[in-house]
Amino acid sequence: MCVIVAVVLLVYTLGGRSYKKTIDTFVTSQFAVDAQSIVELLPEKVVDKALEETGYSKTELVDEANDSLKKQVDSLDQSLGDDWKLSYKMTNVEDVTDDDLDDLKSNYEDINVKVSAAKTVEVEFTLKGDETEVSNSLEISVIKVDRSWYLDLYTMGNLF
Template sequence: MFCGKCGAPVPDGAAFCPGCGNPVRPAPPAGPVPPVTVASPAPRRTKYRLIGLAAIALAVLLVVVLVTVLFGGRSYRKAVDQLMRGVMETDAGRILDVIPDEVTGALGYSSRTAAEEGLNAVLSYTTGALDEAYGPSWSYTYKIDEREPYSSRERMDLQERYARYGYDLDLSDALEVEVELTIRDAGGRAAEQQDIDLTLIRLGRNWYLDIFHMGGAF
């Protein structure tokens, strides 16, 4: 080692420099090199990502609820389909499902069960006549040709007509449709065709048959 003051060489273990007498501090003994600790990276924070996913899920849920509220319920086309299938497939239950419960009694039956039995008897006569004419393999198709919404005045007149018979219905809409019914024989050829005029009424979110204008369907 060397003196830090005069630069003269100093023997190992000497306490003073032999050249200038300057005290010499011995070098500390060499020890093991302490290990270097490498900190592991902190985990990524997912708080904001989770909040974003929750916000997206909430937005989707709100859209589903909004669509259900605005566009849910039975459409007028579904009501027509229920009627046509009920008539042509001898299923009065389908027909009664699209007649407001409040006015089912206007059909002249004491209960829904009695109404189903009575209507099915009428429908069986119709389908039986078709069986005789075209065989049991006949089929049918239909399409809605025209659709004419009621004006506000016409809708109010119809609502007042129900009121005169003791039925307090709140009609939110009404429309008239023309249904073209085609009966096809076993070979799929059109054998008969009939135009049926129907009026449908809307109560809340569902469309129903207007009992005053459904005679042409039977």
């Protein structure tokens, strides 16, 4: 019995998704045309609010986002060839603090999402084709809600 209680406590205390896993899933899902996985990186109440404001169903949102991601990937296929490879690394991580964090918390409080922390992560990625290589960087904002990290839709704006 003690072992079961210890395992449950360990899972509860250490559970949740790290900001690194959130970034990893976001970057790889964009290039894999997997909008469903990206939507799952948003707090559920944020998704519900977006669906309410747009009049979309979750399926319609995911389908439209997949169409947008597919166009981007098709463009990469034309530029780099069909066998391009993605590599990326997080080059800078900054905690959001003070007034910026307070503003962010306030934005999310309006939809009953309690943000406890936030980070801005710079990701440098490289797309390598047969004869061409393209590098760029992207700032990704994440928020911590309960024990998991999510994409910060308010700061990032349009994800697709």
